[in-house]
Amino acid sequence: MATSVLEHRAPAMAHHYPKTGLWSWITTVDHKRIGILYGATAFIFFLLGGIEALIIRLQLMGPNGTLVDPDTYNALFTMHGTTMIFLGVMPLSAAFFNFFIPIQIGARDVAFPRLNAFSYWVFLLGGIFINVSFLVGAPPDGGWFGYANLTSSRVMEATAAAPSPGMNIDFWVIGLQILGIASIAAALNFFVTIVNMRAPGMKMLRMPMFVWMSFVVQVLLLLAFPVITVALVYLMMDRNFGSSFFMPDGGGDPIMWQHLFWIFGHPEVYILILPAFGIASEVLPVFSRKPLFGYTAMVFSGIFIGFVGFGVWSHHMFATGMGPFADTFFSLATMVIAIPTGVKIFNWIGTMWGGSLRYTSAMMFSIAMVALFIIGGLSGVMHSSPPADLQQTDTYFIVAHFHYVLFGGSIFGLTSGAYYWWPKMFGRLLDEGLGKVHFWLMFIGMNVTFFPMHFLGLNGMPRRVYTYPEGLNFEFWNQIETVGAFLIAAAFLVFIVNIIKTWMGPADAPADPWHGATLEWSIPSPPQEFNFPKLPVVGSSMPQWDARRAAGGHLPEPALVSGADIPMPNPSYWPLITAIGVNLVLGSLLFVRLWPHWWMATIASALVLFVGAFKWAFEPTGH
Amino acid sequence: MAHAATAPAPGEIDEHHWTATGLNNRKVAIWAFIGSECLFFASLISTYLVYRGKSLVGPLPHEESQCMLHGKMQACEQIFSIPLVTFGTAVLLFSSFFVVLALNGAQRGDRKALLTWLTATVICGLFFIGMQVYEFNHFYHKGLGYSTNLFGSTFYTLTGFHGAHVTLGVIWLTTMLILAVRGKVPPEKSLNLEMAALYWHFVDVVWIVIFPVVYLMR
Numbered sequence: 001m002a003t004s005v006l007e008h009r010a011p012a013m014a015h016h017y018p019k020t021g022l023w024s025w026i027t028t029v030d031h032k033r034i035g036i037l038y039g040a041t042a043f044i045f046f047l048l049g050g051i052e053a054l055i056i057r058l059q060l061m062g063p064n065g066t067l068v069d070p071d072t073y074n075a076l077f078t079m080h081g082t083t084m085i086f087l088g089v090m091p092l093s094a095a096f097f098n099f100f101i102p103i104q105i106g107a108r109d110v111a112f113p114r115l116n117a118f119s120y121w122v123f124l125l126g127g128i129f130i131n132v133s134f135l136v137g138a139p140p141d142g143g144w145f146g147y148a149n150l151t152s153s154r155v156m157e158a159t160a161a162a163p164s165p166g167m168n169i170d171f172w173v174i175g176l177q178i179l180g181i182a183s184i185a186a187a188l189n190f191f192v193t194i195v196n197m198r199a200p201g202m203k204m205l206r207m208p209m210f211v212w213m214s215f216v217v218q219v220l221l222l223l224a225f226p227v228i229t230v231a232l233v234y235l236m237m238d239r240n241f242g243s244s245f246f247m248p249d250g251g252g253d254p255i256m257w258q259h260l261f262w263i264f265g266h267p268e269v270y271i272l273i274l275p276a277f278g279i280a281s282e283v284l285p286v287f288s289r290k291p292l293f294g295y296t297a298m299v300f301s302g303i304f305i306g307f308v309g310f311g312v313w314s315h316h317m318f319a320t321g322m323g324p325f326a327d328t329f330f331s332l333a334t335m336v337i338a339i340p341t342g343v344k345i346f347n348w349i350g351t352m353w354g355g356s357l358r359y360t361s362a363m364m365f366s367i368a369m370v371a372l373f374i375i376g377g378l379s380g381v382m383h384s385s386p387p388a389d390l391q392q393t394d395t396y397f398i399v400a401h402f403h404y405v406l407f408g409g410s411i412f413g414l415t416s417g418a419y420y421w422w423p424k425m426f427g428r429l430l431d432e433g434l435g436k437v438h439f440w441l442m443f444i445g446m447n448v449t450f451f452p453m454h455f456l457g458l459n460g461m462p463r464r465v466y467t468y469p470e471g472l473n474f475e476f477w478n479q480i481e482t483v484g485a486f487l488i489a490a491a492f493l494v495f496i497v498n499i500i501k502t503w504m505g506p507a508d509a510p511a512d513p514w515h516g517a518t519l520e521w522s523i524p525s526p527p528q529e530f531n532f533p534k535l536p537v538v539g540s541s542m543p544q545w546d547a548r549r550a551a552g553g554h555l556p557e558p559a560l561v562s563g564a565d566i567p568m569p570n571p572s573y574w575p576l577i578t579a580i581g582v583n584l585v586l587g588s589l590l591f592v593r594l595w596p597h598w599w600m601a602t603i604a605s606a607l608v609l610f611v612g613a614f615k616w617a618f619e620p621t622g623h
Numbered sequence: 624m625a626h627a628a629t630a631p632a633p634g635e636i637d638e639h640h641w642t643a644t645g646l647n648n649r650k651v652a653i654w655a656f657i658g659s660e661c662l663f664f665a666s667l668i669s670t671y672l673v674y675r676g677k678s679l680v681g682p683l684p685h686e687e688s689q690c691m692l693h694g695k696m697q698a699c700e701q702i703f704s705i706p707l708v709t710f711g712t713a714v715l716l717f718s719s720f721f722v723v724l725a726l727n728g729a730q731r732g733d734r735k736a737l738l739t740w741l742t743a744t745v746i747c748g749l750f751f752i753g754m755q756v757y758e759f760n761h762f763y764h765k766g767l768g769y770s771t772n773l774f775g776s777t778f779y780t781l782t783g784f785h786g787a788h789v790t791l792g793v794i795w796l797t798t799m800l801i802l803a804v805r806g807k808v809p810p811e812k813s814l815n816l817e818m819a820a821l822y823w824h825f826v827d828v829v830w831i832v833i834f835p836v837v838y839l840m841r
Contacts (some may be wrong), residue, residue, distance in 0.1 A: 018670035111648040111651075155710055188656055191652075196644055196648050198643035200641070222658060222662075223659065223662050224662075225659070226659055226660065226666060227662055237776065241770060242770035243780075246671070248677065251678055252677075256670070567639065612706065
């Protein structure tokens with residue numbers, strides 16, 4: 001998308017535009033508002049994915065469960081995975097990227113404010129699109145990994161043996177393409193923001209660790225998403241246009257899908273976890289009152305994780321029989337990743353070691369994130385060995401592993417970030433008492449839910465099967481797990497109560513409630529639209545601690561300023577129109593098999609897209 | 624963020640034009656985008672290579688084969704005609720040269736050079752698209768449909784996506800040409816053309832990979 005200022009008219013100042021009300025949110029290009037939109041939307045999707053998980057747990061609570069039928073179960077685990085990954089964890093991370101990357105590097109906004117709004121709208125509409133499938137009775141049911149020959153069957157030839165005749169997979173394929181566009185646009189934006197928008201003196205090796213880990217994530221997004229885009233195009237062609245990319249009867253190879261999917265899918269794992277690593281690396285030093293231990297080692301281990309993350313994809317495919325050479329290579333590469341991850345864990349422990357620890361909710365979530373991630377990491381190293389993996393693959397052992405890293409890692413990290421940054425985002429401190437209740441419910445619930453899955457998996461309980469017979473000794477642990485799942489649900493109810501309570505309370509958070517180290521704590525809570533009245537000049541990786549020390553331990557509250565002379569970008573609704581165009585173009589592909597003239601809808605949609613993009617390109621931005 | 628920052632005196636920063644690297648934001652963005660696109664085409668090209676020689680029926684790129692034509696299996700000739708596509712490749716390469724001249728004209732404020740070479744670039748792009756349309760049509764009538772065999776599917780997907788990129792580039796460059804005619808590409812805004820030019824070079828470079836890998840390698 002061209003975001004160019006092709007015409008220079010007199011720049012209109014942003015404060016001529018309304019600042020409250022629905023229209024101001026629809027047209028906003030303010031990274032902080034977009035961050036809040038991302039967070040709120042993603043949290044709703046997250047709850048949706050959580051409800052799907054609860055239904056799964058109720059179905060599996062006892063043997064021969066009859067709560068849902070097998071088809072619904074397939075849809076539930078598919079949409080649970082898809083929702084949590086693409087509509088939950090990724091956009092929750094994006095909420096923090098949006099709000100805090102510009103502020104932590106001392107910038108007034110992202111590099112391309114309208115592209116940022118565009119990313120959000122595409123994500124929102126894509127998330128709605130993929131969930132509309134429930135309303136039309138065709139929810140995706142091929143797993144979040146969408147393995148070919150579950151998904152690639154040519155629809156016109158679909159039989160009982162080739163089980164994907166409906167629109168289910170089409171919703172998934174097109175929905176992921178839409179979300180991919182949102183991700184790539186956002187990644188481009190944050191990449192340029194981090195490279196180019198750093199305040200004077202903010203060298204790369206002075207950036208906060210959250211920004212560093214986010215930077216690695218943007219690179220991973222830019223390089224991984226094109227691959228899944230291509231794979232999804234092939235899948236769509238196989239389904240709708242009779243090609244044989246993954247169809248053995250035409251010479252194609254279903255394993256090809258697995259390769260393409262996991263070349264994307266493994267970097268995606270680090271896309272999900274690195275933001276949480278970044279958050280823990282912010283929270284642990286602040287509440288230990290010590291600088292992050294081994295800053296440079298943390299940076300390079302993050303980069304190394306991202307780099308090697310592109311060379312381990314086939315450890316998801318040991319069961320396909322790739323032969324000893326490939327198995328050995330991917331097994332070794334996977335084990336190598338344990339090294340930089342171990343560096344990080346020891347550095348977090350080193351950060352806390354000897355510090356004066358404050359057990360705030362944010363701190364407890366971060367400490368738990370480190371502990372739980374170690375468990376998930378250890379089981380990960382276990383199935384990096386192909387012989388062990390062959391025993392564990394497709395069992396609940398794997399489900400236990402990735403919930404320890406994704407829930408214990410990502411969600412705990414993101415929740416820690418929520419408690420840590422809430423006062424900065426909304427000017428209100430979340431209630432610490434409720435925060436502790438939230439923490440203990442979630443921590444106990446998480447372990448009660450997911451730890452027994454290790455036992456069940458090693459005892460042979462398969463994944464993705466909608467029920468199990470009596471007498472296999474699966475009953476006890478499944479019951480326990482279901483109880484745990486409802487503990488997690490209770491934890492999030494407490495969190496919602498906490499949010500409402502905080503919302504109704506006074507907006508009295510100081511600028512720096514935690515004595516933080518980074519730039520976001522130097523400005524009022526919540527920040528003013530322009531963030532910094534004057535661009536800060538940065539002299540170290542802990543500018544706010546430097547300032548506090550220089551001021552003798554006490555910093556005055558930063559004053560609110562008018563900022564009338566600070567030029568900010570104009571609001572715009574063209575990103576929304578363009579996002580609608582993107583959704584219509586891709587959405588029109590849903591009708592390929594329903595309507596012989598579907599391409600007319602595509603062309604009409606493309607017109608919306610082009611008008612939006614051109615109006616956007618030629619709109620004065622006010623910069 | 625229109626221009627790169629000059630070195631600011633300490634304490635006095637041109638906040639409006641500040642960038643940490645001194646590079647324009649949009650320039651960093653187009654390079655990052657090109658990096659992302661590399662993986663897109665790498666995936667397409669890899670698939671073509673992995674599936675090379677795996678087609679179950681003809682027609683095939685370089686040799687005679689049995690294929691379904693006019694409703695019956697029969698001997699089909701090879702698909703590729705190297706001279707035509709070599710000419711198309713040369714035209715596309717020249718268009719990259721022309722867009723450099725156009726950009727140079729824009730930077731010097733030489734309106735005549737800008738308009739001449741930009742027009743030449745657009746014409747070359749249009750010629751290449753025309754060649755591809757002709758080629759696809761010709762192949763189709765030789766029996767190679769999209770779903771005929773793996774060769775057809777991988778070939779049309781790869782070159783089709785490249786053609787779509789060329790088409791988008793032509794639309795972009797035509798927009799710049801219209802602006803240039805109206806005098807709206809002065810030297811201080813030549814970056815707008817440079818962005819299009821960088822994208823155009825990338826599309827060209829991708830073809831430099833596709834041409835030997837798909838058409839020449841046997």
